[in-house]
Every structure is written in C-alpha cells, then in structure tokens.
Amino acid sequence: MKYGIEAKKYVVVNYRHLTLIQAISLAALGFAIYQSYFLSLSVYIGIGVLVVLTALYAIPVLPHTKNLRSLGGLKIFVVALVWAGSTVVLPVLAADVSISWDVQMETVQRFLLVLILLVPFEIRDLAYDSPELHTLPQRFGVKGTKIIAACAIAPFFLLTLLKDAAHPAELWVNAVLCLLLGVLILSTRISRNRYFASFWVEAVPILWWALLFLSES
Structure with missing residues (x-):
C-alpha cells in the first residue's frame, strides 16, 4: 500500500x-x-472491514480529498486501528472466542501502542511529508506530538489493571515496555540516525514478545 x-x-x-x-x-x-x-464467516467479515479501511487509506473517498491518508492527522489513527484489528480482533475471531472485556481492553492497548510507536516515524518524516498530509508533527510541532505520545503511555499501562484476568507477569512486562517507550519518545528528533526508527523502534514489539515469552517460561 x-x-x-x-x-x-x-x-x-x-x-x-x-x-x-x-x-x-x-x-x-x-x-x-x-x-x-x-477461515470462518466472522473472520471474513473482520477482514472485509480492515480491507476497506486499508483501501480507503489510499483511494479517494471525499470531494477535494485524495484519500484518508490526506485527511488532516487521520493517517496515524487509521494505521493504528488496522494494526489493532489485525493483531487482536482477527486472531480472536479465528479462535472462535467471544469479544470479551479483556479482548476489548487489549484492542485499545494495541491501538495506543501502535500510535505511540508511529510517532518517531512521523517526526522522522517531517522533512519529507507533503504539507497536504497535515501529520501530527505538522499540526502540533515536534514537542506537541511527543507530548501526545507520552500522554498515551499511561493509559496503555492502566488498561492492564482493568482486565479481569491479567497475568501478574503482564504487569511488570508492560511497565518495562512503558519505560522503554518513554525513553524512545524523549529521544526522538528529526535529525536522529536513520536506524533509530527503522531498527530500534521497529524492534520494540519483538522485545515485548521476548519479555512475555520469558516471563511465562
């Protein structure tokens, strides 16, 4: 895409x-x-919704607007929504499990996590993005965008406490993850080495999985 x-x-x-x-x-x-x-019918429906969102990300949908990507500041939220649906909701539907309260909390958490992880890329691309995109750094500046990302870290962790069946290990793993996210957001700058976002930020989900794997082994 x-x-x-x-x-x-x-x-x-x-x-x-x-x-x-x-x-x-x-x-x-x-x-x-x-x-x-x-795949079951419910999974097909879920895939259909996500495919439509993904397609609208690039295909013109409104007069005077090229696509959802060009709607002011909406791009990052569409991407986070599709990732949350793909990595949480679809697997649950495929397992024929109901969308419980914990699944809903996990979906919101995944949305917030992807949103936070996208911020370093948004700031990195500030010098190259078209002004028509109205990305978060273009609208709120680098400092304002970092504040928005930082404010999303606390809800990400607190939602773990709202789950009915949160594993104890999930608490400390998410606490470590939040600390790491905070360091990455504070360290984000337009002039950072190109591997900062493309390697270190990209590696965060892998590290998160590794910590969860080790905590359960």
Whole structure:
C-alpha cells in the first residue's frame, strides 16, 4: 500500500526493490488464498472491514480529498486501528472466542501502542511529508506530538489493571515496555540516525514478545 498509492505503480515499477516488494506481495497473496479456505464467516467479515479501511487509506473517498491518508492527522489513527484489528480482533475471531472485556481492553492497548510507536516515524518524516498530509508533527510541532505520545503511555499501562484476568507477569512486562517507550519518545528528533526508527523502534514489539515469552517460561 505504501508503494502503490498510484494505481500504475502496482503494475509498472521503476526500481528493483519495488519489483521485489511486488514478488513478496504476490507470494503472500498466494498463501492468503490458501489459508482463506480455513477461515470462518466472522473472520471474513473482520477482514472485509480492515480491507476497506486499508483501501480507503489510499483511494479517494471525499470531494477535494485524495484519500484518508490526506485527511488532516487521520493517517496515524487509521494505521493504528488496522494494526489493532489485525493483531487482536482477527486472531480472536479465528479462535472462535467471544469479544470479551479483556479482548476489548487489549484492542485499545494495541491501538495506543501502535500510535505511540508511529510517532518517531512521523517526526522522522517531517522533512519529507507533503504539507497536504497535515501529520501530527505538522499540526502540533515536534514537542506537541511527543507530548501526545507520552500522554498515551499511561493509559496503555492502566488498561492492564482493568482486565479481569491479567497475568501478574503482564504487569511488570508492560511497565518495562512503558519505560522503554518513554525513553524512545524523549529521544526522538528529526535529525536522529536513520536506524533509530527503522531498527530500534521497529524492534520494540519483538522485545515485548521476548519479555512475555520469558516471563511465562
């Protein structure tokens, strides 16, 4: 989706790395078609909703507006919503488990987590993003955007306490995660090394999983 905002780029690309992305996308599509045989109707409905959101992210939907991505500041929330639905709601539907209170809390937590993790990328891209996008750093400045991200860290942790069946290990793991998120947000700058967001921020979900895995082993 990132490299295919314009329809012609889906078929005709000018760079080798985009051709590789096309090949990987087609391979993923093949696996998806095979796995679709095992999915239930509820999962199809969930996928349909997320596909529509993802498509509207790039396809024009409103007069004088190119797409949801170009609506002022909405891009980051659409991305976080799709990630939360894909990583929490869809697996629950696939397991044929009801959307319980804990699942709802986890969904909101995942939304907040992705929102926080996207902020370093938004700030990094400030020098390159079109003014038409009206991203959070463009609207509120770097400092204001960092404050918004920092304010989302506390609710992320507190929602763990609201769960009916929160594992004790989840509390300390999320506490460590919140501390790490705070350090990353404070350290975010426009001029940071390119690997700061592309490696260290990207690695946070892997570290989170590793901590949860070790706490349960």
